Amino acid sequence: MRHGLSSLRLVLREMQRSKMNTLLSLIVVALATGVWVAMLAVGQASEDVTRKMMKDMGFNLMITPKGTDPARLQMLDFSKDDMPEEYVTRLAEHGNLPAEHFVGKLQKRVELQGETAVLTGVMAEAARTGSKVKPMPTAYEVKPGEVYLASAIAQRLGMQPGASVIIEGRTFSVAKVLPSVGAMPEDIRIFAELHEVQSLLNRAGRINAIDALSCQCDVPIGELMAFLEKKIREVLPDVEVTAYKSILLARHQQRSMVHLMGLMTLSLVMTAAGAAVWGLTYQNVHNRRYEIGVFRALGIPGWKIAALFLGKIILYSATGAAVGCFAGWRVAQALNLLEGAMSLPAGTYSMALLATPAVAALLGLPPILSRLMSDPVEVLGDRGA
Amino acid sequence: MIRLENITKDYRKHGVIVQALRGVSFEATPGSITLVRGHSGSGKTTLIDLIAGLTRPTSGKVFVGGESLGEMGAARLSKLRARRVAVVFQSFHLVPYLTAMENVLLPTLAASVSDSGARAKALLERLGIAARASHYPAEMSAGERQRCALARALLQNPQVILADEPTGNLDEESAGWVLDSLDNCRREGATVLVASHQHLERIHADQEFELKDGAFLGP
Numbered sequence: 001m002r003h004g005l006s007s008l009r010l011v012l013r014e015m016q017r018s019k020m021n022t023l024l025s026l027i028v029v030a031l032a033t034g035v036w037v038a039m040l041a042v043g044q045a046s047e048d049v050t051r052k053m054m055k056d057m058g059f060n061l062m063i064t065p066k067g068t069d070p071a072r073l074q075m076l077d078f079s080k081d082d083m084p085e086e087y088v089t090r091l092a093e094h095g096n097l098p099a100e101h102f103v104g105k106l107q108k109r110v111e112l113q114g115e116t117a118v119l120t121g122v123m124a125e126a127a128r129t130g131s132k133v134k135p136m137p138t139a140y141e142v143k144p145g146e147v148y149l150a151s152a153i154a155q156r157l158g159m160q161p162g163a164s165v166i167i168e169g170r171t172f173s174v175a176k177v178l179p180s181v182g183a184m185p186e187d188i189r190i191f192a193e194l195h196e197v198q199s200l201l202n203r204a205g206r207i208n209a210i211d212a213l214s215c216q217c218d219v220p221i222g223e224l225m226a227f228l229e230k231k232i233r234e235v236l237p238d239v240e241v242t243a244y245k246s247i248l249l250a251r252h253q254q255r256s257m258v259h260l261m262g263l264m265t266l267s268l269v270m271t272a273a274g275a276a277v278w279g280l281t282y283q284n285v286h287n288r289r290y291e292i293g294v295f296r297a298l299g300i301p302g303w304k305i306a307a308l309f310l311g312k313i314i315l316y317s318a319t320g321a322a323v324g325c326f327a328g329w330r331v332a333q334a335l336n337l338l339e340g341a342m343s344l345p346a347g348t349y350s351m352a353l354l355a356t357p358a359v360a361a362l363l364g365l366p367p368i369l370s371r372l373m374s375d376p377v378e379v380l381g382d383r384g385a
Numbered sequence: 386m387i388r389l390e391n392i393t394k395d396y397r398k399h400g401v402i403v404q405a406l407r408g409v410s411f412e413a414t415p416g417s418i419t420l421v422r423g424h425s426g427s428g429k430t431t432l433i434d435l436i437a438g439l440t441r442p443t444s445g446k447v448f449v450g451g452e453s454l455g456e457m458g459a460a461r462l463s464k465l466r467a468r469r470v471a472v473v474f475q476s477f478h479l480v481p482y483l484t485a486m487e488n489v490l491l492p493t494l495a496a497s498v499s500d501s502g503a504r505a506k507a508l509l510e511r512l513g514i515a516a517r518a519s520h521y522p523a524e525m526s527a528g529e530r531q532r533c534a535l536a537r538a539l540l541q542n543p544q545v546i547l548a549d550e551p552t553g554n555l556d557e558e559s560a561g562w563v564l565d566s567l568d569n570c571r572r573e574g575a576t577v578l579v580a581s582h583q584h585l586e587r588i589h590a591d592q593e594f595e596l597k598d599g600a601f602l603g604p
Contacts, residue, residue, distance in 0.1 A: 004490050004493025004494070004497060004498060004501040004502075005483075005487055005490040005491055005493050005494060007494065009487075010480075010483070010487075010494070013482045013483055013487070014482055016482065017481070017482035290478060291480055293478070294474075294478040294480065294491075295491075295494075296439070296463070296466075297437065297439060297466060297472050297474075297478075298466060298467065298491060298492050298494075298495055298537075299463045299464065299465070299466030299467025299468070299470075299492070299495040299496065300463070300467070300492075300494050300495040301460060301463045301495070302459070302463075304494060304495075375440070376439050377431075377434045377439050377440045380439075380474070380478070
């Protein structure tokens with residue numbers, strides 16, 4: 001110790017002495033950080049599961065030409081109103097819409113062997129240039145000359161893959177029979193390649209619906225539809241936006257609930273941890289009040305005394321944050337919440353490691369300052385007259 | 386040099402105003418020892434607190450080294466204590482989790498001291514507790530703790546040393562070590578003020594005051 005006593009040495013010595021206080025403080029910080037990381041993982045896992053589930057459930061938005069009467073669509077009357085096929089590209093390329101997975105469709109009610117079906121020309125799902133988003137499982141890419149039959153119509157026509165079917169005078173080969181969706185008209189659709197259907201129906205370059213999947217928007221549930229409509233109409237003013245509400249709202253509600261629960265749990269844990277850090281710092285400062293008096297009598301400036309206490313807080317909270325991050329990540333892994341080993345963004349961990357000591361220091365500051373502002377003579381008052 | 390001009394100090398205790406010092410004036414020159422005697426509650430500690438700049442007088446002026454403490458802010462007072470004024474407490478006030486050597490080096494947190502390690506070691510040797518350098522206060526006797534506290538006070542080579550009942554808790558041998566060291570400091574040019582309830586025969590005070598109920602009875 002040629003150059004005297006270093007602040008770090010003093011802080012470490014004190015931590016060594018007040019083991020219980022240090023250990024408790026470290027545990028509190030580690031717990032709070034661990035819960036925070038685990039909650040983020042739960043939130044992310046919930047988003048991932050919801051996203052996958054919703055994709056499996058299919059599109060939840062339908063964009064149709066302006067003035068389309070939903071009642072007419074229910075009656076499978078697709079005869080009127082269409083829009084340019086190019087609308088799909090415009091939506092996909094916009095890149096800042098609360099919806100994605102755009103699929104253009106041209107539909108027409110047809111009668112085959114006395115059975116009603118909906119001939120549906122579909123294009124490959126349109127994605128933004130360079131986008132790596134996986135297409136929806138219900139977005140079919142049908143080759144020219146082939147059709148996919150929905151389950152009910154395949155059953156009614158008694159057709160299996162490999163069979164031939166004549167639609168509007170043209171022969172198609174049945175490439176696939178799709179599993180039942182349990183909804184009409186989805187189960188009586190005959191999917192074919194869009195351009196082939198356009199040529200068959202004499203409506204080149206035209207479509208009459210665009211399917212889409214709404215994104216997970218941070219909008220109150222009551223305002224969701226209006227928000228989606230407004231955003232889409234900013235790109236395509238002459239369209240109607242119809243939602244498959246039960247699917248859309250269930251998804252939104254589920255997400256809101258996870259958020260709310262996460263927020264409540266996190267608020268509770270953080271408040272408790274904050275109070276504990278404050279209390280433990282208060283206790284530590286109180287126990288060391290004579291020491292503070294001696295430091296001041298020795299001429300150690302107030303800011304340096306505060307730094308000694310803050311140094312301790314930063315040391316244990318940084319260690320606690322690291323332990324908490326690791327523990328939270330392990331818990332998330334053990335519960336299979338994270339697909340990849342580090343699938344929470346690296347920024348989450350960096351933020352926890354930086355923000356935790358900063359917040360802990362802020363919480364610990366009031367008791368330190370209050371003790372520093374007290375009269376040193378009073379603190380040292382047990383010296384006798 | 387220390388100069389006090391007509392100092393009064395009142396404080397409030399349990400809602401009652403207590404007059405701790407009443408019109409105290411004196412001057413102590415460098416290279417001298419001033420002994421202030423008085424019973425418990427006579428105002429000795431308040432006097433030391435005022436000279437150390439730990440508290441401010443209700444009226445009157447305190448000068449240390451020719452500078453009025455009343456005109457100094459908290460930062461300058463801290464600097465004064467860090468470099469020029471040292472206090473030795475009756476109850477030692479050593480930091481319990483630091484060894485004797487580390488306690489002696491504590492003032493280096495306030496101001497750097499050239500070759501502080503060697504100086505601390507020399508002080509421990511001079512006070513006869515070199516063998517205790519790596520011991521904690523709890524492992525030392527009262528006399529050793531007081532000598533350690535004195536070594537801490539002397540590390541910065543202060544111009545003013547204020548010792549509050551430095552031998553109050555000590556046996557004769559330890560008290561001898563402490564008083565001889567204070568006498569050495571006087572010989573080296575420091576202004577030493579010792580407050581005690583006892584007659585300290587071993588110390589050759591240049592001036593002696595009797596403090597009673599906050600006022601000097603006379604030299």
